[in-house]
Amino acid sequence: MKALTWQAKRTVTVEEVDDPVIQDPGDAIIRVTSSAICGSDLHLYELLGPFLDRGDIPGREPMGEVVEVGSGVTRLAVGDRIVVPFTIACGECFMCTRGLQSQCETTQVREYGTGAALFGYTKLYGQVAGGQAEYLRIPRADYNHIAVGPDLPDERYLFLSDILPTAWQGVEYAHVPEGGTLVVMGLGPVGQLVTRVGRHRGYRVLAVDPVAERRAMAERHGIETIDLDDDVAARLVDLTDARGADSVVDAVGLEAHGNSGIELVQKSVGLLPDPLARQVFEKAGMDRLAALHASIDAVRRGGTVSLSGVYAGDADILPMKTMFDKQISLRMGQCNVKNWVDALLPLVEDPADPLGVMDLTTHHAPLEDAPELYRTFQRKEDGCIKVVLHPMSA
Template identity: 35%
Template sequence: MKAVVWHGEGDIRLDTVDDPTIQQPTDAIVQITRSAICGTDLHFIRGTMSGMAEGTILGHEAVGVVTEVGSAVRRFSPGDRVLICSTMSCGACRNCRRGLTAQCDVANPNGPLAGTCFFGGPQPTGPVDGLQAEYVRVPWAVNTLIPLPENVSDDAAILLSDIFPTAWFGAELAGVNRGDTVAVLGAGVVGQFAIASAFRQGAGRVIAVDGLRSRLDIALGQHAEVIDFNAEDPVPAILESTQGIGVDAVIDAVGVDAQRPWAGPAKRAGDEQAEQFDAERSQVAPQTNVQGENWVPGNAPSQALQWAVSAVAKGGRLGVIGVYPPAMTSFPIGEAMNKNLIVKLGNCNHHTVTPPLLDIVATGLVDPTALITQQEPLTSAVEAYESFDRREEGWLKTELTVG
């Protein structure tokens, strides 16, 4: 079968690999019909999340049809249309039973202390081959797969595999309450869904911060207020718009690959921290393979965290869903402590978060397909990765069609 395979930093290829097979009674084999490219995947290619094993198939978002099940899979059978959760979970351990499925005690092959197990990630997360392929083996299929109703299309379902649930989870982490003013840092596709999630969870105002005009225009279409960090310094702008108080909650949808402002009043502050940011980048990305404009690690790893802590009100809340690798140690803890902030972060508990969102999509209350900006065949995945990585205008979310 064809699959997108990681061979090293800056080196991904569309390879022909062996078809997956049932390895455990709890496995299922799924024929993929839709996959997608996520900003998380770029971390592995840029080098800002190390530990990838050569030969790992990339991707953690997919929809497909079950073709085979192991003897212990009693919930699904061949022919079922399914959504594949990005994170794997057994459904029986202590953490799964309390809804913390991203921290399943048994799904990660590295043991109960290893943390989240997700498709297409580095060695500490498994590794488990990912979903940018024609077929995939799904471990712990009973809890990792979600059945799809007939009235939810593959195109709509693909954004429920990770993006929409993660954004919703970010708003939950930030403790969004009715009437809150919420800042969303990053207006990529996760940020866009975070805006929608914050409003649906009761926010009275949402302020989106990004440096790309096309993304801010989409946020405007959701009735968010927008701040271009290349035109304004976002922290003073947020404080000014909240009468000097700050926002009630911040959702960080940026993560480690943040980019410093290239213009405007915020550029000076970023330039003054260049030495600190360079040290952080060396820490999180010890090995890179920059090729022209491609695979360039972010030049301000802790910038979003700094802005978040500075922009939130005293006693406010910060929800972090932007990806930070274990090597990242920078956080403005002194300022956060002095403001009595509540900080929550982590990987989405997909198995528990996704089903209610699937109901919202099935009833037509939300149309996630509006945020799919590109649809490419799996055979064009490498070229699509390159365009997405360069942050080309209009490249918000790329769906990969398979078969």
């Protein structure tokens, strides 16, 4: 089959690789009809190479048609159409039964002390082949799928794999009071959906992003937007009764604008030999925290900051005095996709499209175009907000 493969920092190529095969009776194989490029994939493209091997297949947002099932699979049949959550969980352990599928005790990657295995995401999370390929093997397939009907287009359902439940969880974790104000830092794909979830719930939503095309997309959905500058936190406080927002969702994460010194450190670590670079990342890694610091400054006293953006540094320095003095609550974590599906599925199937899932993708392309679109997405060029690849026709 054809698959996108990681080769080196900022280098991905489409190659012929072996087709996936059933390795366990609980496995299933799908023919991938759609697979998005996620902002988290850009972290692999730019920063996390020390945890990748040449030839690794990325992709954590796939869906498609079942073409083969293992002898132990009872809830899927050949021909079924499914979305694949990016977290690989068992559905039965202590964590899964408490709605914390991203912490699944059955698939935790204990070698690195991390949570549940993820599709297409480095040694840190199990090094499981991802879905930017023509076919994908799904472990524990009876649980790790979302069954969908045959009639609506892929685009209605695809974002259930990651970014839509990630946005929903971000708002849930933000604990916005009824009729309250929600600030969203960053208008990438997750940030766009966070704003729409917030507006759907009746909150006043303000969003910050330096890219005009991203602000314009949010404005189409009734969102108040603000360009990024050095005074953005003060401006947000001024817009919220000089008090600050009730809640802030940071949808940016570790590669935020405004930390040139840390950016240089991150790039320097990436040049080290992989074993040494892995040690530095694990023990002394640092993130660009501009978005998080702005979130802490923009939230009101007693408010909540919710992190949907990915952070990976273990040596980050937080403004603890400010956080303690302002009595800020902080929530975060990988998305527990299956925990939110029952709430989200009716919304994506609603003909009115209340969360605007049909107005998010800016670029559709065959798998062969993926390397160029990784570059375009990372550089925020050509109005690129969300890329959906189509490895195989539906």
